[in-house]
Amino acid sequence: MGRVIGFELNSQEPEKAAEFYAKVFGWEIATPHWNYWALTTGDDKKLGINGGIGKGPHDFPFGTRIQIEVDSIDEAISKAKESGAIIVRDKMEFDEFYLAYMVDPTGLGFGIIQNK
Missing domain, CATH: 3.10.180.10 (2,3-Dihydroxybiphenyl 1,2-Dioxygenase, domain 1)
Structure with a gap:
């Protein structure tokens, strides 16, 4: 069974988006790796998933995608x-x-x- 383990937010301004989500929701933003900022959305002891923000590629410049393991x-x-x-x-x-x-x-x- 495939399980949703994360999400990706694609933006043409990923740094600005990361700042927004950190300020509004208190998400922790990691140092970027491969132009991708990993997001921690809360305590791992609580139900929920983490994700990331990256610069959206030409084939998906804006939007959210889930990641299924x-x-x-x-x-x-x-x-x-x-x-x-x-x-x-x-x-x-x-x-x-x-x-x-x-x-x-x-x-x-x-x-x-x-x-x-």
Whole structure:
């Protein structure tokens, strides 16, 4: 079962957005890594998820995407495509995880992530 483990806020002014969410909601903003500011939205002992803010790419310049953790990113991509999803960004490798972005058949964007 895929579980939502995070969210991404895409903005063309990520630093300004980070300042806004820190001021309004008290979120902790990490030092940027790969032009991405990790967000801590509260105490890990309480129900909720963390996320991040980044400069939105050309294919998703503004908006929010959830990140769904899967056991096998290759299998999840295959099942999603078979069910009508479109790959926006195919499997990418990062230090600790793999990540891909897709759009479901109704037009909603989402990310899938597999930890290494």
